[in-house]
Amino acid sequence: MFLKRLSLINFKSYSQADINFTHRINCFVGNNGQGKTNLLDAIHYLSLCKSAFNAIDSQNVRHTEEFFVVQGLFNRNEAEENIYLAVKRSEGKVVKRNGKEYPRLADHVGLVPTVMVSPADSSLILDGSEERRRFLNGVISQFDKAYLEQVIKYNRILAQRNKLLKDLRYNSSGVDIIDVFNQQLNSLGKSIYRTRVEFINKLIPVFQKVYTQIAGSTENVSLEYKSQLAEGDFLEMLQAAFPKDRAIEFTSVGIHKDDLVLLLNGNPIKKEGSQGQQKTYLIALKVAQFDFLEEISGYKPILLLDDIFDKLDMDRVEQFIRMLSDGGNGFGQVFITDTNKHRLDSILEKLDAGYSLFEVKNGNVSEIEQQDGGKKE
Numbered sequence: 001m002f003l004k005r006l007s008l009i010n011f012k013s014y015s016q017a018d019i020n021f022t023h024r025i026n027c028f029v030g031n032n033g034q035g036k037t038n039l040l041d042a043i044h045y046l047s048l049c050k051s052a053f054n055a056i057d058s059q060n061v062r063h064t065e066e067f068f069v070v071q072g073l074f075n076r077n078e079a080e081e082n083i084y085l086a087v088k089r090s091e092g093k094v095v096k097r098n099g100k101e102y103p104r105l106a107d108h109v110g111l112v113p114t115v116m117v118s119p120a121d122s123s124l125i126l127d128g129s130e131e132r133r134r135f136l137n138g139v140i141s142q143f144d145k146a147y148l149e150q151v152i153k154y155n156r157i158l159a160q161r162n163k164l165l166k167d168l169r170y171n172s173s174g175v176d177i178i179d180v181f182n183q184q185l186n187s188l189g190k191s192i193y194r195t196r197v198e199f200i201n202k203l204i205p206v207f208q209k210v211y212t213q214i215a216g217s218t219e220n221v222s223l224e225y226k227s228q229l230a231e232g233d234f235l236e237m238l239q240a241a242f243p244k245d246r247a248i249e250f251t252s253v254g255i256h257k258d259d260l261v262l263l264l265n266g267n268p269i270k271k272e273g274s275q276g277q278q279k280t281y282l283i284a285l286k287v288a289q290f291d292f293l294e295e296i297s298g299y300k301p302i303l304l305l306d307d308i309f310d311k312l313d314m315d316r317v318e319q320f321i322r323m324l325s326d327g328g329n330g331f332g333q334v335f336i337t338d339t340n341k342h343r344l345d346s347i348l349e350k351l352d353a354g355y356s357l358f359e360v361k362n363g364n365v366s367e368i369e370q371q372d373g374g375k376k377e
Contacts, residue, residue: 001074001075001076001077001112001113001299001300001301001302001332001333002021002023002074002075002302002332002333003021003043003046003072003073003074003302003333004020004021004023004073004074004075004080005018005019005020005021005072005073006018006019006021006039006042006043006070006071006072007019007069007070007071007072008042008068008069008070008071009067009068009069010061010062010065010067010068010069011038011042011060011061011062011068011069011070012035012038012041012042012060012062012068013034013035013038013062013363014035014038014062014363015062015363017363017364017365019039019358019365021333021335021356022333022354022355022356022370022372023075023332023333023354024332024333024334024353024354024355025324025334025336025348025351025353025354025355025356026333026334026335026336026355026356026358027335027336027337027338027344027348027355027356027357027358028335028336028337028338028358028359028360028365029337029338029339029340029341029344029357029358029359029360030339030359030360030361031339031361032339034360034361034362034363035360035362035363035365036306036337036360037053037118037306037307037337039335039337039360039365040052040116040118040304040306040335040337041053041060042070043072043114043302043304043335044114044116044304045070045085046070046072046083046085046112047109047111047112047113047114047142047302048109048114048138048142049085049093049095049105049108049109052116052118052120053118053120057087057092057093058087058089060087061087061089066088066089066090067086067087067088067089068086068087069084069085069086070084070085070086071083071084071085072112074112076111076112076299081097081098081111081112082096082097082098082099083095083096083097083108083111083112084096084097084099093105095108097111106141106145106148106149106152107145109141109142109145109148110141110142110143110145110297112302113142113143113293113294113297113299113301113302114142114301114302114303114304115286115287115289115290115293115301115302115303115304116286116304116306117282117283117286117303117304117305117306117308118304118306118307118308119306119307121282121286122278122282124262124282124285125262125269125270125273125278125281125282126270129257129258129259129260132259132260132262133256133258133259133260135260136196136199136200136258136260137151139199139289139292139293140195140196140199142293142297143292143293143296143297144195147192147195150188150191150192150195151192153184153188154185154188154189154192154255154256155256157181157184157185157188158185158251158254158256160181161178161181161182161185161251162249162250162251164177164178164181165178165245165246165249165250165251166249168246169249178242182235182238182239183235185234185238185251185254186234186235186238189229189234189254189255190229190234192255193227193229193230193234193255193258196225196227196255196258197225197227199292200223200225200260202292203223203288203289203292204222204223206288206291206292207221207223207284207285207288208221208222210284210287210288210291211280211281211284213319213323214280214283214284214287214316214319214320214323215277215280215284215316215319216315216316216319219264219265219277220264220265220266221263221264221269221281221284222263222266223260223261223262223263224260224261224263225258225259225260225261226258226259226260226261227255227257227258227259228253228254228255228257228258229254229255229258234253234254237253238251238253238254241253262281262285264277264281269281275311276311276312276313276316279308279311279312280312280316283308283320287323290303290331299332300331300332300333301332302332302333302334302335303331303332303333303334303335304335305334305335305336305337306337307337307338307339308320308336309338309340309343309347317347318350321347321350321351324351324353344357348371354370354371354372355370355371356369356370357369357370
């Protein structure tokens with residue numbers, strides 16, 4: 001699977017753009033603030049129906065305009081797939097596949113598997129557990145639609161239970177409804193927990209292998225999944241926590257409290273790792289995600305690399321370049337952004353793969369170099 005053409009109207013810094021891509025390596029070079037990352041975010045929209053950076057769709061509409069359109073023409077199983085996504089400030093979001101609108105956005109997720117690596121991933125290490133749960137949900141949802149539905153339902157019922165807990169301060173007549181919510185959360189929570197455990201157990205060895213490939217060292221990395229559901233029966237915990245929940249007016253136990261602990265040499269990488277180690281850790285985690293999605297879907301996901309070479313030593317850059325070059329056994333279509341053209345030129349010279357190099361300046365994208373089959377054009 002690969003993206004052949006991307007078309008934008010009023011998307012972020014772009015008034016209009018039409019760009020054709022190679023099926024292997026596509027690079028965007030330019031100064032900060034020129035719109036390189038916006039191109040990757042547009043591709044992310046076509047895969048997951050949402051921005052990688054801004055959860056409020058209307059804020060991705062170009063200033064003074066009322067709507068944006070992102071459209072992609074994909075090659076999937078030698079057939080063309082036309083994905084159309086539009087957002088109007090006052091009317092919400094529409095996604096179409098080959099001219100037919102999806103009744104639910106969730107129905108589209110998984111059609112175009114995508115993995116993005118960006119500086120924003122540092123939130124997985126530096127921020128709270130909510131970011132790491134979001135990572136888990138985002139990955140699993142791309143191959144397990146039932147899981148996505150369960151998470152949506154769980155969050156909806158959780159919000160209803162929390163609202164009822166607040167209302168009980170003034171009216172105790174709704175106490176019996178708590179039991180109904182508990183039963184629903186119990187069923188959904190246990191299923192979500194089992195899926196997360198299975199996924200993480202499969203992800204860990206792949207992640208460790210990739211990290212070793214990039215780092216080339218004896219550093220030990222691992223992931224530890226922490227959940228209250230591992231400590232006992234979820235329904236009993238909900239029932240036992242009710243007096244406390246009523247007092248604090250929110251649900252204190254459940255899979256919405258889960259965390260994924262990121263470990264380097266047995267310690268949290270937030271405390272243990274250098275900037276280079278942390279960046280390598282996140283790249284390896286995302287590449288492991290890539291391998292997992294490929295195994296499940298049968299397609300090589302589209303890989304989006306936003307400014308990933310900064311703060312990596314040359315040995316680690318070299319190892320990652322080797323992985324990029326191995327098109328048969330490694331990655332499929334790759335998109336790379338960088339502000340340093342000399343660094344990007346050096347990387348491209350080492351790639352044994354076709355590529356297109358684009359310059360991005362003031363919201364305009366122009367192809368400045370192409371190589372196919374070892375010859376530059």
